[in-house]
Structures are given as structure tokens and as C-alpha cells.
Amino acid sequence: MAPIEYTQVDLTDDDLAREREVYGGLAASTRAFAEASLRTTVDEATVEDVRRQLDALTERLRASEIERSFGVSVTTHGVVRAHGNAVVGLRNPVAVPLDVQRDASGRAGAAFHLGALYEGPPGMVHGGVAALVLDQLLGEAAAAGGSPGMTGRLTLTYRRPTPLGDCSAEAWVEQVDGIKTTVRGVLRPADGETSVEAEGLFILPRWAREAMERDQAHGRPIRFE
């Protein structure tokens, strides 16, 4: 298995702020369109006309594009730029997105809205979406606490359904044992009562340890975008 590559980019804080505005804005608009496309009840002729115009916009964006996925890059100033990430990615319309608050004691938390796009049972958050969000947040807690890793095992216990709407989630490092970090977390709907509990084991692979030794910016980023 080839090591996972983080690219280096030379971007200033101003560049990053501009990216947030332009591409974060595009992703927000795309999310709004996606939700409207799911909930619309306009007539079929309108749907088909909207689709044709959307396809034309897609072609304009495709005139020039990166070859594969967005990847994760680290700026020369130590900022980790995971704009393509499926949960927190600023540029990823599939992402909720989660605006994660991190604490060096090994805690991470976020408040977010799970709307119609994240439905499983009628009116409820999809159980797999709860897993998706918690996997990311537990990983962030491990990284924030200085013991990052990739998910080795994740166990989710569903206490009750999570209604769609405002939610929050929290994760905290429970134990660090060499390259293995145990993290726990919870998801809560608007009423504040835990609906899903998670426990995760995060393991730092050898290639990542070597990369961290090579370049401290990978292991102790100064900021995440």
C-alpha cells in the first residue's frame, strides 16, 4: 500500500480567506440547490429546464479541473487544507459542513444542521450519517490531542432516533496507548439528550509516523481550514 500523500501549497492567510469566500460560497449555493432539488414540487417542464441549465453550468466549471480528488494539502505556514473532505470540506457540497472546534486537551465539538439531505427513516437522521459525522469528530479529537490516527475500529450505539434539525456532537480522547488512541463521542439532537454514542480506536500507521518525523507540520498543524 503506497503511503497517503499530503501535498504542500504556498498560500497566505489572505489566499485562504479568498478561497473561503469564493469556493465556500459556491459549495453553500450547491448545497442549497441540492436541497431544493429534493424538496421541489414545481412542474416537470420546469425541472427539466432547470436541469438543462445546470448541465450547462457544470460544463463551464469542467473547462479546467484537477485530475482526481481534491486531496489534503498543508500550507507552508502549517495550515491543513482539507477542502474536499466529505464531512468538513469547505469546497465539498456533500459535506454538512462541520465547523469543528478543537481543544489541545483532546476534545472536539461541533454544532450543525442536518436537513432533508441527511434523512434515513422518515423525518430522522440516517444512522449512517450519524456514523459519518462521529467518525470525523472522533478523529479530530485524537488529532487535536496530539495523537492523530486513522480509524481502526468504530462502534456506534444508537440509543434513540435523531430527528432531522439542529444537532451537536462532541468527542474526547479517553486513552492514549502508544500509536493507539481511544476516543469517545456523542451525537445530540436539539433537545440535548444523547441519541448516538460512539467509541473509536485510531491508529497511526508507520508511513504517517515517518512523515510526521520528516515534517512536524503534518503532526502538529497550527490550524485546520
Next chain:
Amino acid sequence: MAPIEYTQVDLTDDDLAREREVYGGLAASTRAFAEASLRTTVDEATVEDVRRQLDALTERLRASEIERSFGVSVTTHGVVRAHGNAVVGLRNPVAVPLDVQRDASGRAGAAFHLGALYEGPPGMVHGGVAALVLDQLLGEAAAAGGSPGMTGRLTLTYRRPTPLGDCSAEAWVEQVDGIKTTVRGVLRPADGETSVEAEGLFILPRWAREAMERDQAHGRPIRFE
């Protein structure tokens, strides 16, 4: 906790085929736009112009819309219509979507493509996306085998990273014990070697048992859309 409501709709097979064409088409175009928005490298002026035009399209779709989420409905002919589902929903642009093959022996499988929108580590499928897909598939296997339930516990073991690209997943019922069904499953990238293993416990809540007794169509649907 109020029971989760499945609505009844009176749709023929022709109506459903038309929905697939119109709304399935819109969702496919929206997914393509979303991926283009993530991968584009066109100049910022173009991005901002595309965004303005997209916002105008969103407004056209919003002229008339359902109030909350799409929900899950059952047609008078016993077809389960989960078009808003975050993993398999025909109308949900966030959904992969998964075209699930079901077997009454309690097996479910799907082949699908996880592209740039599902990235976690650079070039790799997000661990939470693997959980999202497997949660849905394990639940489908339980339902296909005649012992449906909601996820009670889900454990994922990550054997190695899953590269973005073509993937497949399979799930099968391991044991049925009254209202509790144990299901196992795997995710495999293009090389066919298992990257993620899952074990899930699915539990049928009392309100669902009562609904199944009231209306057999809920318990033994003739088809899923």
C-alpha cells in the same frame, strides 16, 4: 418518542418510471455539478458567475416545495419509495446512490463508484462514508431477509484504506433472535480485497411491529424504489 410515519401514495408503475426519469435525472445532474464544483480550476470570475446563475435556478425550484424532508412513502401497490434517503435516495444528490440488489435469503449487495465527493484521507474513501454505506446495506439485508429493524449497534473494523474509485459491498444476515437481527458485511475497493468489515445489530421497535401487523405492505414490501 412519536412513531415514525410512512405515508401512503397512490402511484402506478408508470408514475414511478416517470419520477425516475425526471427526478433521478435532476439528482444525477446535481451530483455531476457538485463534483465539478469541487474539482474546478476555472478563474474566480467564472466561479462567481456560475454561482449567481445556480442561485437563480435554486429559486425556480423553491417556487413550490414540500415542507420538511422527503420522507418515506409506500404506494398502494406495496412499493417502498425512499427517494430522499441519504444513501440510496433516487432524488437525493448527496446519495452515492446505491443500487441495492436484495435477496430474500437475507443478503444485499451493491456495486458503486465513490469519487472525489467521498474523500477523507487524500485519495481515500472517508472512513465515515464506508460506515454510511455499510449501515444502509446491512439494514437492507435484514429487511430483505424478512427481519427489518433500525440500527441498534454498528461496529466497523478498518483493515486498510479504501482508495476512491469503483467499490462493492455485501451484507448478509448472520442470526435472527426475535426482534434482533445480527448482520455482517464488507466493503471492497476495485482490487476485491476487503477493506472494511461491519457487524450490525438491528432491532424492530414496538411501533414498527404494530405498524407491520396493521399493514403488511410495510413489513413485506413487494419492491423498493
